Amino acid sequence: MREYGIQLYSVRDAMKEDVRGTLKKIADMGYTSVEFAGFFGHSAEEIRGMLEETGLRISGTHSSFEDLRPSKIAETLAYHRAIKNTDYIVPGADLSTLEKVEDFCRVMNFAQPILAAEGIRLGYHNHSHEFAVQPYGTTVHAQLERRLSVHFEIDTFWAFNAGCDPVAVMERLSERIHVIHVKDGFLGGKGMPLGQGEAPVRAVVDYAVKNGIQMVVESETLSPSGLAEAEACIAYLRSIE
Numbered sequence: 001m002r003e004y005g006i007q008l009y010s011v012r013d014a015m016k017e018d019v020r021g022t023l024k025k026i027a028d029m030g031y032t033s034v035e036f037a038g039f040f041g042h043s044a045e046e047i048r049g050m051l052e053e054t055g056l057r058i059s060g061t062h063s064s065f066e067d068l069r070p071s072k073i074a075e076t077l078a079y080h081r082a083i084k085n086t087d088y089i090v091p092g093a094d095l096s097t098l099e100k101v102e103d104f105c106r107v108m109n110f111a112q113p114i115l116a117a118e119g120i121r122l123g124y125h126n127h128s129h130e131f132a133v134q135p136y137g138t139t140v141h142a143q144l145e146r147r148l149s150v151h152f153e154i155d156t157f158w159a160f161n162a163g164c165d166p167v168a169v170m171e172r173l174s175e176r177i178h179v180i181h182v183k184d185g186f187l188g189g190k191g192m193p194l195g196q197g198e199a200p201v202r203a204v205v206d207y208a209v210k211n212g213i214q215m216v217v218e219s220e221t222l223s224p225s226g227l228a229e230a231e232a233c234i235a236y237l238r239s240i241e
Helices: 008-017 019-029 044-054 073-082 098-116 140-147 156-161 166-172 201-211 226-239
Strands: 005-007 033-036 057-062 087-090 121-125 151-155 179-182 184-186 190-192 214-217
Touching: 005 008, 005 057, 008 019, 008 033, 008 226, 019 044, 019 226, 033 214, 044 073, 057 214, 073 098, 098 121, 098 140, 151 156, 151 166, 156 166, 156 179, 156 184, 166 201, 179 201, 201 214, 214 226
Parallel strands: 005 033, 005 214, 033 057, 057 087, 087 121, 121 151, 151 179, 179 214
Antiparallel strands: 184 190
16 A cells, blocks of 8 residues: 655644644544644644654655744754654745845755754755746746755646646656655646646656655645545545555
């Protein structure tokens, strides 16, 4: 049986109310790992305890690049070391100008070796706009590929929504990808649970399985609830195994 993780932003409504109970429900559904999107005021020790209770593995976090600046990185590192996180993934940033791209890259390049020394990989998660050509003649993603040596967590739906073939993107960046977001939806940006949109989910899953890429589910519309979407997504994935 294949293993799947889930980005906990998918169940942010439930997480806001009850982190421990939500993690248990996720584990009961059959997910084996979780990618955090915030810790809802819980200490690192509390988060570790909840993971141990549920048997879930932390596959990574979506965390701000601002917390990697020199004034904050020591505190950030202490928390992530305590929860045994091995993948610090920046979920997006304001990269609307070349100057902002340059500042972002300075911070990431400063932080990467510090995190690496603690066994933590640094990564970046795309949306659609990183694949749009900018006034300076290239895409934001092309700038990041050139200026950084971080890993890329390809959000396959946002790549599809940008007009890209997500499998081709994964193939081109294969040496820098070890985890992806498996997501569905319709062109224009409307997200859907897996199997209910028009993104090439089956092709993405087949490529990930063939190439040993970790799959993290994300379905973020909370319709009718995050937990209901999480259940629908893993049911779809089981149906195509």
